[in-house]
Amino acid sequence: MTHSLVEEFNDYRSRMNTQIMGADNLVLKRLFNLDTNCYEAGTVDVVAKEMIGLACSMVLRCDDCVKYHLGKCYELKVPTSQIFEVFSIANLIGGTIVIPHLRRAVEYWEALNVQ
Amino acid sequence: MTHSLVEEFNDYRSRMNTQIMGADNLVLKRLFNLDTNCYEAGTVDVVAKEMIGLACSMVLRCDDCVKYHLGKCYELKVPTSQIFEVFSIANLIGGTIVIPHLRRAVEYWEALNVQ
Amino acid sequence: MTHSLVEEFNDYRSRMNTQIMGADNLVLKRLFNLDTNCYEAGTVDVVAKEMIGLACSMVLRCDDCVKYHLGKCYELKVPTSQIFEVFSIANLIGGTIVIPHLRRAVEYWEALNVQ
Amino acid sequence: MTHSLVEEFNDYRSRMNTQIMGADNLVLKRLFNLDTNCYEAGTVDVVAKEMIGLACSMVLRCDDCVKYHLGKCYELKVPTSQIFEVFSIANLIGGTIVIPHLRRAVEYWEALNVQ
Amino acid sequence: MTHSLVEEFNDYRSRMNTQIMGADNLVLKRLFNLDTNCYEAGTVDVVAKEMIGLACSMVLRCDDCVKYHLGKCYELKVPTSQIFEVFSIANLIGGTIVIPHLRRAVEYWEALNVQ
Amino acid sequence: MTHSLVEEFNDYRSRMNTQIMGADNLVLKRLFNLDTNCYEAGTVDVVAKEMIGLACSMVLRCDDCVKYHLGKCYELKVPTSQIFEVFSIANLIGGTIVIPHLRRAVEYWEALNVQ
Numbered sequence: 001m002t003h004s005l006v007e008e009f010n011d012y013r014s015r016m017n018t019q020i021m022g023a024d025n026l027v028l029k030r031l032f033n034l035d036t037n038c039y040e041a042g043t044v045d046v047v048a049k050e051m052i053g054l055a056c057s058m059v060l061r062c063d064d065c066v067k068y069h070l071g072k073c074y075e076l077k078v079p080t081s082q083i084f085e086v087f088s089i090a091n092l093i094g095g096t097i098v099i100p101h102l103r104r105a106v107e108y109w110e111a112l113n114v115q
Numbered sequence: 116m117t118h119s120l121v122e123e124f125n126d127y128r129s130r131m132n133t134q135i136m137g138a139d140n141l142v143l144k145r146l147f148n149l150d151t152n153c154y155e156a157g158t159v160d161v162v163a164k165e166m167i168g169l170a171c172s173m174v175l176r177c178d179d180c181v182k183y184h185l186g187k188c189y190e191l192k193v194p195t196s197q198i199f200e201v202f203s204i205a206n207l208i209g210g211t212i213v214i215p216h217l218r219r220a221v222e223y224w225e226a227l228n229v230q
Numbered sequence: 231m232t233h234s235l236v237e238e239f240n241d242y243r244s245r246m247n248t249q250i251m252g253a254d255n256l257v258l259k260r261l262f263n264l265d266t267n268c269y270e271a272g273t274v275d276v277v278a279k280e281m282i283g284l285a286c287s288m289v290l291r292c293d294d295c296v297k298y299h300l301g302k303c304y305e306l307k308v309p310t311s312q313i314f315e316v317f318s319i320a321n322l323i324g325g326t327i328v329i330p331h332l333r334r335a336v337e338y339w340e341a342l343n344v345q
Numbered sequence: 346m347t348h349s350l351v352e353e354f355n356d357y358r359s360r361m362n363t364q365i366m367g368a369d370n371l372v373l374k375r376l377f378n379l380d381t382n383c384y385e386a387g388t389v390d391v392v393a394k395e396m397i398g399l400a401c402s403m404v405l406r407c408d409d410c411v412k413y414h415l416g417k418c419y420e421l422k423v424p425t426s427q428i429f430e431v432f433s434i435a436n437l438i439g440g441t442i443v444i445p446h447l448r449r450a451v452e453y454w455e456a457l458n459v460q
Numbered sequence: 461m462t463h464s465l466v467e468e469f470n471d472y473r474s475r476m477n478t479q480i481m482g483a484d485n486l487v488l489k490r491l492f493n494l495d496t497n498c499y500e501a502g503t504v505d506v507v508a509k510e511m512i513g514l515a516c517s518m519v520l521r522c523d524d525c526v527k528y529h530l531g532k533c534y535e536l537k538v539p540t541s542q543i544f545e546v547f548s549i550a551n552l553i554g555g556t557i558v559i560p561h562l563r564r565a566v567e568y569w570e571a572l573n574v575q
Numbered sequence: 576m577t578h579s580l581v582e583e584f585n586d587y588r589s590r591m592n593t594q595i596m597g598a599d600n601l602v603l604k605r606l607f608n609l610d611t612n613c614y615e616a617g618t619v620d621v622v623a624k625e626m627i628g629l630a631c632s633m634v635l636r637c638d639d640c641v642k643y644h645l646g647k648c649y650e651l652k653v654p655t656s657q658i659f660e661v662f663s664i665a666n667l668i669g670g671t672i673v674i675p676h677l678r679r680a681v682e683y684w685e686a687l688n689v690q
Contacts (some may be wrong), residue, residue, distance in 0.1 A: 016218035019225070023195070027203035027498050028217075030490070035211050038487050038667050043656040048623045049664060055627045056634045056668045057212070059442070061292070062176070064215035065668075080253070081618040088257035089624060092613050093631045093640075095440025096265050097287065097404070100294035102258075103246035110249070131333035134340070138310070142318035142383050143332075145375070150326050153372050153552050158541040163508045164549060167515045171553045172327065174516045174672070177291070179330035180553075196503040204509060207498050208516045208525075210670025212634070257613050260605070268437050268602050273426040278393045279434060285397045286404045286438045289557070295438075311388040319394060322383050323401045323410075325555025327519070361563035364570070368540070372548035373562075380556050402557065406637070407521070409560035425598070433602035441610050442632065445639035447603075448591035455594070476678035479685070483655070487663035488677075495671050517672065522636070524675035 005111040009067050039072070047076050051086050058090035058101055066105045074112040083109060120226040124182050154187070162191050166201050173205035173216055181220045189227040198224060235341040239297050269302070277306050281316050288320035288331055296335045304342040313339060350456040354412050384417075392421050396431050403435035403443055403450065411450045419457040428454060465571040469527050499532070507536050511546050518550035518561055526565045534572040543569060580686040584642050614647070622651050626661050633665035633676055641680045649687040658684060 020028060039049045050072045057065035073083060087105065091098045135143060154164045165187045172180035188198060202220065206213045250258060269279045280302045287295035303313060317335065321328045365373060384394050395417045402410035418428060432450065436443045480488060499509045510532045517525035533543060547565065551558045595603060614624050625647045632640035648658060662680065666673045 013218070016221055019221055020217065023199050023221070025199040025203050027207060027494060028199065030494055031203075031206055031211070032214075034487060034490055034494070034667060035214075038664055042660050043654065044626070044660045048626060049660075051619070051623060052627055052630045052661065052664050053668065055631050056665065059440075059631045059635055060212045060668070062212050062215060064218075065212055079618065084253050084255040084258065085617050085619045085624075086627065088255050088261075089613055089627050090631065091261055091440070092257060092609060093440050093442050093628065093635070095404075095436075095438050095443070096261070097290045097292050097295055097438050098440070099262075099265075100292060102250065103243070103294075106246055106249055106253070128333070131336055134336055135332065138314050138336070140314040140318050142322060142379060143314065145379050146318070146321055146326070147329075149372060149375055149379070149552060150329075153549055157545050158539065159511070159545045163511060164545075166504070166508060167512055167546065167549050168553065170512045170516050171519045171550065174520055174670075175327045175553070177327050177330060179333075180327055194503065200502050200504045200509075201512065204498055204512050205516065206670070207494060208513065208520070208670050208672050210634075210666075210668050210673070212668050213670070257609060260609055264437060264602060264605055264609070268434055272430050273424065274396070274430045278396060279430075281389070281393060282397055282400045282431065282434050283438065286400050286435065289401045289405055289555075290438070309388065315387050315389045315394075316397065319383055319397050320401065321555070322379060323398065323405070323555050323557050325519075325551070325553050325558070327553050328555070358563070361566055364566055365562065368544050368566070370544040370548050372552060373544065376548075376551055376556070377559075380559075405557045407557050407560060409563075410557055429598050429600040429603065433600050433606070436606055437602060441606070442635045442637050442640055444607075444610075445637060447595065448588070448639075451591055451594055451598070473678070476681055479681055480677065483659050483681070485659040485663050487667060488659070491663075491666055491671070492674075495674075520672045522672050522675060524678075525672055 005108060006071070006115060009064070009108075010071070013064070013068070047073075047078060050076060050078070051082070054083075055086050055090040055093075058087065058098060058105065059094035061094070061098060061101050063101055063104050066101060067108050070105060070109055070112060074109075080109070080113075120223060121186070121230060124179070124223075125186070128179070128183070162188075162193060165191060165193070166197070169198075170201050170205040170208075173202065173213060173220065174209035176209070176213060176216050178216055178219050181216060182223050185220060185224050185227060189224075195224070195228075235338060236301070236345060239294070239338075240301070243294070243298070277303075277308060280306060280308070281312070284313075285316050285320040285323075288317065288328055288335065289324035291324070291328060291331050293331055293334050296331060297338050300335060300339050300342060304339075310339070310343075350453060351416070351460060354409070354453075355416070358409070358413070392418075392423060395421060395423070396427070399428075400431050400435040400438075403432065403446055404439035406439070406443060406446050408446055408449050411446060412453050415450060415454050415457060419454075425454070425458075465568060466531070466575060469524070469568075470531070473524070473528070507533075507538060510536060510538070511542075514543075515546050515550040515553075518547065518558055518565065519554035521554070521558060521561050523561055523564050526561060527568050530565060530569050530572060534569075540569070540573075580683060581646070581690060584639070584683075585646070588639070588643070622648075622653060625651060625653070626657070629658075630661050630665040630668075633662065633673055633680065634669035636669070636673060636676050638676055638679050641676060642683050645680060645684050645687060649684075655684070655688075 050069055054069035057069055165184055169184035172184055280299055284299035395414055399414035510529055514529035625644055629644035632644055
């Protein structure tokens with residue numbers, strides 16, 4: 001059941017991204033393209049970039065963005081203790097208003113790990 | 116099924132608005148009233164106003180507000196290419212954090228069009 | 231049915247809080263601790279503190295935070311007319327973008343009262 | 346010198362409000378009107394309302410709004426210990442990102458008190 | 461004196477943009493490029509796009525972004541009555557927390573017109 | 576002259592922090608304490624933590640917070656190319672609304688380096 005949380009997120013995301021690309025809007029296409037480039041290895045390594053993406057998503061309180069970066073961190077084998085340290089920074093910067101998003105993030109991280 | 120996305124939104128919205136009005140709070144009543152006045156034709160035309168409402172709702176990342184203004188744009192027969200241009204401005208101003216809301220907006224716009 | 235809205239919120243909140251505490255992250259533990267201390271009676275009374283928490287949650291547009299403080303206000307027997315006055319301040323400060331959260335708040339307040 | 350911080354804020358605010366009213370935009374006029382009504386004594390007392398306004402301004406990180414409500418709290422003789430309790434709730438809810446606004450709020454509160 | 465408000469903004473903006481471009485970061489360069497493309501005439505006309513940019517900047521409470529789009533609206537000869545209608549939509553959507561930004565926007569619009 | 580930008584920020588920050596601590600509010604004291612603990616080396620290294628703090632400050636558009644973390648990055652000898660990569664992630668996530676803060680960040684980073 002927790003498995004489907006990950007699948008559901010990935011399926012909806014893929015399906016809608018396809019539809020957005022199909023609309024053939026140049027600005028949106030380039031923005032999506034830039035989004036891919038941005039997290040590639042550069043002078044900052046990929047793990048640090050994903051942690052930055054995760055923390056920013058959390059302080060901006062976007063559950064889907066948090067899920068996306070958690071998925072990436074999982075692929076990169078970031079250990080749970082590091083994930084929670086990123087969570088703690090984001091919750092301190094963003095305040096207790098972030099806590100409901102922390103709950104959903106912890107649930108999703110668990111779902112990724114029991115796949 | 117996509118049809119019910121529109122109905123579900125409109126039904127919940129109507130039902131709760133009735134309940135809010137029933138509470139008889141003067142400030143809320145006037146605020147709701149002002150909200151109606153604000154989008155009426157003035158020196159700025161109605162379509163431009165709805166596009167402004169749509170873009171602001173998107174950068175502020177409020178799915179329900181996006182749905183409401185998409186419904187209005189649909190009634191005003193704004194073409195899909197214009198809707199996507201408004202989406203592109205909003206996503207550029209608001210950043211990639213807006214993308215999950217873009218996905219749900221595209222889904223809702225589709226639902227409006229297959230009714 | 232409305233009853234389960236309250237139970238569902240409380241159950242998920244408790245379950246995930248337990249899991250977060252289990253992760254043994256010191257910063258998060260202290261932040262949660264501070265969150266409890268902060269709303270205890272001080273030179274500002276408990277009702278005013280909960281109203282502040284409710285209004286801040288609303289302008290920051292966090293449904294779960296709004297639910298939490300509505301639950302506390304209900305325990306403290308804050309009358310509906312006062313709840314709506316807090317709602318009106320929050321909606322005026324935060325603007326019409328807050329209205330969808332007002333709808334869900336009104337639904338939850340109703341659910342608390344028909345338990 | 347600290348005195349002028351208060352005067353400068355009030356002077357600019359009055360001058361620009363006059364200019365905004367002069368533009369004769371009905372929606373803005375009514376919004377300003379509603380803003381005045383909203384903080385008048387109702388079923389929630391004036392001090393609690395100003396505390397709510399102060400806390401909301403702080404979590405939304407608007408220095409000028411914080412200054413305005415601090416001015417009102419000063420007129421209502423809210424003691425410093427209560428002001429700091431409101432600050433502490435707002436900083437906990439809004440997180441450490443609020444701290445720079447806390448600094449400016451503390452400076453302004455001091456300026457109000459040494460007039 | 462009001463003239464310098466416009467010059468000061470434009471000078472600082474140009475100077476820092478040059479420095480940012482000089483850093484030769486590809487993602488930032490493309491983002492700036494996209495920002496230019498986005499407001500060019502498409503299926504939505506340039507005036508409507510600038511109004512959208514202005515309103516979004518206002519609800520997101522970015523004074524510099526508001527100034528930039530006001531400058532563009534001034535070049536496009538958007539009449540003051542239309543500017544205030546856009547202001548009114550933005551202030552209603554964004555709430556009274558936007559008012560301090562409205563004040564600075566009105567001051568800047570005035571400065572543009574007395575050049 | 577650019578030197579004073581750094582000094583001015585640090586002086587004001589120190590002075591107001593002292594005043595805040597002097598108010599003897601327990602919640603604020605603990606929050607400040609937690610803020611210090613949070614960026615100490617843990618399972619995530621100090622440089623990654625400061626980059627996270629910098630990016631979060633930028634997407635939340637807090638100039639003072641950006642300055643603080645830039646100061647820390649400077650002490651930790653983070654190279655300019657890495658700083659700009661963090662800037663690029665933050666500007667992509669947060670959108671063009673972040674650009675005015677990027678300008679001020681670049682100015683401050685320059686000021687730190689010419690000290």
